Amino acid sequence: MRLLLVEDDLAIAEPLTRGLRRDGFTVEHVTHGLVALDAIDASPPEIVVLDLGLPDIDGYEVCQRIREKSAVPVIILTARGDETNRVLGLELGADDYMVKPFGIRELVARIRAVVRRTGTDTGASDADIDLGSGLVLDVRARRVMRDGNEVVLTRKEFDLLSLLASDPGAIHRRADILDQVWDAHWYGPTKTLDVHIAGLRRKLGDHDLIETVRGVGFRLRETP
Ligand code: CA
Secondary structure, three states: OEEEEEOOOHHHHHHHHHHHHHOOOEEEEEOOHHHHHHHHHHOOOOEEEEEOOOOOOOHHHHHHHHHOOOOOOEEEEEOOHHHHHHHHHOOOOOOEEEEOOOOHHHHHHHHHHHHHHHOOOOOHHHOOEEEEOOEEEEOOOOEEEEOOEEEOOOHHHHHHHHHHHOOOOOOEEHHHHHHHHHOOOOOOOOHHHHHHHHHHHHHHOOOOOEEEEOOOEEEEOOOO
16 A cells, blocks of 8 residues: 655654555655645555644645645644644544554554545455465454464454564564554563563464564564
8 A cells, every 4th residue: 555654753754664664555755745745746645644743834734735636545643632623623634643652553553444434445455464384364354363263362462463474584673573563662571572472372373483583583484
């Protein structure tokens, strides 16, 4: 799914872009409102994630000008909760909003909900993923099947497995996993991650599916 991210704060935009790409999005990132409007003309995205505070014209104006020419879904990023009344109250045509700071999983869930609602989903990124050993990850239904039977996972376990399965064979660093599955501002014990990995291995019944890369992170075994 083609996503246009309009965000001038690189500390937010860079990890967000990486995370969204891992989730299967094709991300174009711009930092200015006028550049965003040009980008929408040049190559129409399927969804726009739009920050309000931009260096040239503000996000409200960008949103209004998008609406003058396009029905593309827009999710607004806002730093303060009290701006949300303005976002929705002024009927700028935004489809949803996120208050910073937020976790990437929450944003992805919002994106999918908005896309479902507005009917722009091409379905391309929701295909089942074959993990081998009779295990299949059903992204759309958020469940894992083993030989046709559902393996019951917690939400975090599913998110964790989805992340690893988004790029089999690639090493996912511990900090990146915590960042993406838990929260962009997770400062809790990293042992939480090991506990969830252990739970996943036990439930999936295949201890070699998720490999530990000592001192670095984890990776999902590539399907032969
Ligand atoms: Ca900003």
